[in-house]
Every structure is written in structure tokens, then in C-alpha cells.
Amino acid sequence: MSKLKGVIEIRNLSKSFVVDNDPLQILKNINVTFSSGEFVSIIGSSGCGKTTLLRIMLGLESDYEGEALLDGEPIVGPGLNRGIVFQDHRLLPWLTVTENIAFGLDKLDRKEKKHVVSEHIKLVGLNGFEHAYPSQLSGGMAQRVAIARALANRPEILLLDEPLGALDALTRIHMQKELERIWQLEKITMIMVTHDVDEAIYLSDKVVIMSSRPGVINKIIDIPFSRPRDRASSEFIHIKAQILKEFHLGTEYPFAYAI
Amino acid sequence: MDLDHKGLNGQIINDQIMNKNITDRFQWKDRLLGLILPVALLFAWQGLVNLKLYSDLILVPPLKVVGTLVYLAGTGELTTHILISLQRVLTGFLIGASSGFLLGLLMGLSATINRSLGPFIKALKQVPEFAWMPMIILVFGMDELAKDVFIAIGAFYPMVFNTYQGVSGVPHKYQELARVFDFKNIRFLQKVVLPSALPSILTGLRLSIGLSWMFVVGAELFGTESGIGYMMYSGREMFQIDVVIAGLVVIGAIGFIMNALLKVVENRVLVWNVSVEGGQG
Numbered sequence: 001m002s003k004l005k006g007v008i009e010i011r012n013l014s015k016s017f018v019v020d021n022d023p024l025q026i027l028k029n030i031n032v033t034f035s036s037g038e039f040v041s042i043i044g045s046s047g048c049g050k051t052t053l054l055r056i057m058l059g060l061e062s063d064y065e066g067e068a069l070l071d072g073e074p075i076v077g078p079g080l081n082r083g084i085v086f087q088d089h090r091l092l093p094w095l096t097v098t099e100n101i102a103f104g105l106d107k108l109d110r111k112e113k114k115h116v117v118s119e120h121i122k123l124v125g126l127n128g129f130e131h132a133y134p135s136q137l138s139g140g141m142a143q144r145v146a147i148a149r150a151l152a153n154r155p156e157i158l159l160l161d162e163p164l165g166a167l168d169a170l171t172r173i174h175m176q177k178e179l180e181r182i183w184q185l186e187k188i189t190m191i192m193v194t195h196d197v198d199e200a201i202y203l204s205d206k207v208v209i210m211s212s213r214p215g216v217i218n219k220i221i222d223i224p225f226s227r228p229r230d231r232a233s234s235e236f237i238h239i240k241a242q243i244l245k246e247f248h249l250g251t252e253y254p255f256a257y258a259i
Numbered sequence: 260m261d262l263d264h265k266g267l268n269g270q271i272i273n274d275q276i277m278n279k280n281i282t283d284r285f286q287w288k289d290r291l292l293g294l295i296l297p298v299a300l301l302f303a304w305q306g307l308v309n310l311k312l313y314s315d316l317i318l319v320p321p322l323k324v325v326g327t328l329v330y331l332a333g334t335g336e337l338t339t340h341i342l343i344s345l346q347r348v349l350t351g352f353l354i355g356a357s358s359g360f361l362l363g364l365l366m367g368l369s370a371t372i373n374r375s376l377g378p379f380i381k382a383l384k385q386v387p388e389f390a391w392m393p394m395i396i397l398v399f400g401m402d403e404l405a406k407d408v409f410i411a412i413g414a415f416y417p418m419v420f421n422t423y424q425g426v427s428g429v430p431h432k433y434q435e436l437a438r439v440f441d442f443k444n445i446r447f448l449q450k451v452v453l454p455s456a457l458p459s460i461l462t463g464l465r466l467s468i469g470l471s472w473m474f475v476v477g478a479e480l481f482g483t484e485s486g487i488g489y490m491m492y493s494g495r496e497m498f499q500i501d502v503v504i505a506g507l508v509v510i511g512a513i514g515f516i517m518n519a520l521l522k523v524v525e526n527r528v529l530v531w532n533v534s535v536e537g538g539q540g
Binding site: 058060077078079080084086088090092093094095103104106133134135 | 451
């Protein structure tokens, strides 16, 4: 039997940084499993260590207690089986859209490379902008290129660090739909760090809620609704109220507005 | 799909092209403005000549200089001198700039190398170029090699410092990206460090070749019978002020053209770099 790919297990993970000679605990006793093909959001206030957790899964942070396993194996350093989209698109300004998407494809020959790039340009809907430079793109388009670049290596897992955080509200909603479409097409595990409760509910199979100092997981909420989701539906608003309550931001009578 | 996005961004690209046209037009106006002073000086010069206060031998008329230039060009003498000077510039520049590039690269890549070499090179830079000359003559004598070394020293500094600045200044976010894509050593250098440092390196290159051209005239002060610098010194010795001024005009013109050509190359290569289009001068 072939094992399912794209599974991350975090076991009893704790991490501290040293700030001014004092250890500062960033993550405390984190336990969570990201299953194959799942879309999971991690939300929490600033400083709750959610980005650090993502960087551990990416392999950019080592030096922690506990375990971080990818498909049963400990994570040692970054690897092409995990793609990343940062909040800043981090495209290389001297490369065109095409060249940026091909950035990590050194191992392919010319023909394969061309094929993979054009496939991904189509996937993120950037036809016609193949030869544009990042400075000529809007924020939303640049982030599409970043997503295409991360997916071009066919990773098992796509990690997204507040990928839509720098976009305006309308572009953001549009890009959430696009992310959902891409996730459904690619069928890979996606783990997204976000500040935005609506975004998390709209996109995720489950939402991991963290709180800060030290960063712990408060609650993991499953979101079983069918897709595409309606942000105005009562179930959506009900879950939203439940999540906001975790941050002590819930209203006392949430349903007064929902009906 | 999202046609409105494409429309929006098509617009952005068009705007950039339009802005470029506008800056082009302004540049033409600026260029015309830049011509006012030299033309005025030319008229003043001719005016002074017309007053006949000084002998033609001391205050050479502008047209005499033009005549001398045409004459020198006609005999082939001018071309020979220019070619010899250019050859010296090229040799000195290649030695100085390539060693500057290599050292700047190593200093940029390794903090240890930078800490052990950086202060010494900065101290050396304080020595004025012409203060090297007695030392160079002592060590290398008066032949071509001495001139090459003299020019190379001038070409070295802008290259070493600009390369170092570019290489050490690769933004952390790109270094992290390279780690994520598992780029190491040569591939990291080739795909991230050098392109990121390129604007700085090209600036170094342009300054370096400019200084080489300046110092070739100094290098031709001693032990030579050729080159544009020699042409001027011999002109002075024989009191041919027209030859001296013709030399000045040629040196200025060639330096100006070299700088302009390199600027064009720079803008071509760095088409992605918006800050270049904004014009760093």
C-alpha cells in the first residue's frame, strides 16, 4: 500500500529564542497533524509563533524540542517537497514572470521546463504576462506568480505565510477564490498562516487557533461545510462567532445579527 | 476569468511606457540646457580673440584649434595617439577592475576576509593616485608595465568597493529564498548573488573605466613618446597651445562618450531595475 503523501505531524514541539540573554518561549507543547490534501489555516494574534511554526515545517528553523515529521520522517532543512509563499511575493526583480516560475526548475531540461512553466502560468491565470517584470505587476498578480513558482516543483505541501496579507480587500477576496480553485485542482496539503478569520473559514477544512506568550494551540476547529462557501450563511457566521470568542472578541448575542 | 485584473495591469504597463516617453522628452530639454554654457564659453573665447589683447600664440582662436584637430586627424597622428592611450586604458582597467572585482566578491561573501582585508584597502585608498608614481617608477621603471600598474591602481578602488557593496548587500529575503530552493555555492552565486549585485557592479565598472581614462594622461607624463597625454606634453614643450587645447577637447569628448555608452549598456542590462529608470545620474 502506498503511503499518503503530504502529512505533517508536530509532536510535543517547543521552541525558545534568546532575547537579551533571556530565553523567550515562542512555542509551547504544540501537537497537531496536517493530513494529506487538507487545507488548514493557523490563526492567532501577532507573536503567537504561528510564522515560527510554519518556518519549522519549511525547515528554516531547527533547534527546537519535540518532533516535526514529514510523511513520518523528521524534517531536516528545506526541501523541494515543500513549497512556500511568503507575505511579500519575494519574486526576484531581475527575472521575468516566466523566469521567476522556472527559478527552482534547474533539474528539468528546456522542453520540460517550458511545459511546466506554461502549465503554471495558465493555472494562476497570468497568460499574456509571461515577459513582464515584477515591478510591472500589481500585488495580486505578483502573488499569483509566487504561488506558481512554489507549485512548479510539484511539492507535497504548500505553506502559505499570510499570502494575501498585503492585498487590498477586494483583490483579497478574489484571490481567496483563486486559492481555493488551485487547491482543488492540485489536491495537495496546504497550510496557511493568516490574521483573517473570514479567510480561514472560507478556505479551510480545519482552523488551528493559537494564542501568544507562549504560543500554544487553544483549539482546533473543523469546518465541514460544502464548497464554495457563502460568507453570509448562518453556519459561516456561527463558526466565525465561535472563533472570535476564542480571542474574547465574540458578541454576546451573535445570532441577533445572523437571522 | 479575471479580465478586470488584466485590464488594470495592462494599464499599469502602458502608464510606465508613457512615463518613459515623458522622461525622454525632458532629457532632451536637459541636454539642450547643458549646451548653453559650452556655447557661451566658445563665443566669449572668440570675443576675447577678436579684441586682439593677446598674441594668437597665447590666446589661440577656436577655429585654429579645430584646424589643428583636423590636421592631426588627417595625418593619422591623432588616431595613433588615441589608440595607444585606449590600449593602455584597457590593459590597466582589465588588471585593476578584475582584481577589484575578485577581491570585492570575496570580501562580500566572507565576513572574515572582509575584516582582514577591508581596513587595509580603505587605508590604501587614502593615498592620492599620483603619490604612487615615484614608487611605481622605482619598482617598475618607466616602461609600459609601469603605466599599466598606475592605471590599474585607479581602476581598482571603485570596483572593489562597489562589488563588495553589491555582494554583501544581497537582501536577506533572497538568501532565504535560495535556501528554500536548495541553492548552494555556485548556483547561489550565479542565480542570486551576482544578479542582485549587478547594479552596483556596473556602477563600479563605469567609475573604474572613467578613472582609467583620467589616469592614462598622468601615466603618459613619463617615459613615453606616444599617447594623447604625450601629445599634449610635447605640445606644451613646443608652445603649441592649439595642440594642448585639442588634446583637452579629445580627452573630454572620449571620456564623455565612454560614460554615455556604458550608461546605455547599464540601462539595457538593468531594464528590470525601476530605480535606474528614475535616473541615478
